[in-house]
Amino acid sequence: MIYLAGSGHPGGSLSIIDVLTVLYFGGILRYRSEEPLWPQRDRFVLSKGHAAPALYAVLAQAGYFPKDYLWTLRKLGSILHGHPFNIDTPGVEAPTGSLGQGLSIAHGMALGLKLRKYDSRVFAVLGDGEIEEGNIWEAAMSAGFYKSGNLTAILDYNHLQIDGYIHAVKSPEPIPEKFKAFLWDVIEIDGHDHGMILDTLQSAAKRDPMGPPLAVIAHTVKGKGVCFMEDSVDWHGIAPTKEQYEKAMGLLDE
């Protein structure tokens, strides 16, 4: 997808794809791809919108749109924009791409669903660089205060942002302590261990909607699955060459 598009973000897409796979195909999210706006659906917000290719791949697999659409990513006229856009893409709940905004939007959804008296849940995926944004902590404070227990934030803790390792750029760490201070519960998991992701998200989906929100800190590797992309700052935002693409697909198939 990113190879054909000629641009995009492979590293942060690969680090979160295991989590998205479990969310959509592990029976966690309740959705109807043939009725994308089914009112009682669970909501998913990809706050780190640059991982759009990962989201589009699961949405296509889930049946929201034909899989060949994936090859139109980022092209004029495509319904798959460089960053998620709710109006054009079925299954996308909110526009993201400008970092730091998705948690507030997701929290609004959590409040709205409770007002509707639905037992639907909201999941949001955040980047570890992204949480340097102030708006994230405004939202964290709100969700903690309002006891929005139907909200789960999943942090893609891959230790990299654009300018380098997060501890070198401007570390948001310690992260669990921060969420706890904002009255959230926190669980840390291996973000590539499907069994562990499944158990955690299953328990998240059973939490008291009137209790504290949950932050799942998913320890991940940026570029996971493609050895030459793994843990590399260089693979944040560039497309592979033809040679690199073929090599990467071979590695992912293994």
Place this chain on the structure above:
Amino acid sequence: MNNLVSSSPRDAYGKTLLELGKKNTDIVALDADLSKSTKTAIFAEAFPDRFFDMGVAEADMVNTAAGIASCGFTVFASTFAMFLTGRAWEQIRNTVAYGNFDVKLVATHAGITVGPDGSSHQAIEDIALMTVIPNMKVLAPCDSISTKRLITQASESRGPFYFRLPRGKTFEIHKDSEKIDLGKACLIREGSDMTIFSHGLMVYNSLLAAEKLSRQGIEAAVVDVHTIKPIDQQLVLERAEISDKILVAEEHSVNGGLCSALALFLARNRPVKMRFVAIEDQFGRSGSESDLLTHYGLDETSIFNKSMELFK
């Protein structure tokens, strides 16, 4: 003109929101620690379950409003114009407007007439910031009657809106609320020699100036452009046919507000002789409402003098 009563448009907003909330359980309101000033407190008291105070966090308030709206609610979000359009601009642009959510942003304390609090609180660029965003409709009612009518109509129309209301009271210019409609400018005073377009509390100053002009033998029409975006193209063109002399008066920067919108529209469609009464490229400062209007050249005398230039 002398017998007009004055009232507070933000009181009218608060009361209207209460009425809407009674009729429609899908109305939700948010504020950012200014609910007593913006008057969303009236709604909050009646419907505590449908009101969320997001604290001093405007960006969070705006995105939360979009999230709630995505569940089928019509969400009103209020705070002062400076903090709503300034602090949360990108949230408004990238979430509310781009995502086309049913969020009504109702800002109070807009313009220079915020007064003594000074420039940090005087939004004189809010209309520019909001009109530049696609999907966003922008309104600046001049009195309580039109505020009530237009807020009600906006609540019945899906999608993002921005309302700017002043801090103080304004004279009740409109008599018949039935004649006020979203998107349609209101001809308040007839006159064939020139037309003054304005919005908000400048409509009243324009009327005063028009009386003064009349004493000089110049009959100026006065139009209340409560809907700045989308502009009432038909009425603007009609007025330009009647007279090719047009003055725009607004309590806003001369850049990006009604002055800019009309100058662009007329330059493209029917070039005419124009004059502008607005705040030149500068910040506000502390002062009383009336002292500031005089200092920044927004009073009736300034409108009169600039109008006279059209006849030189």
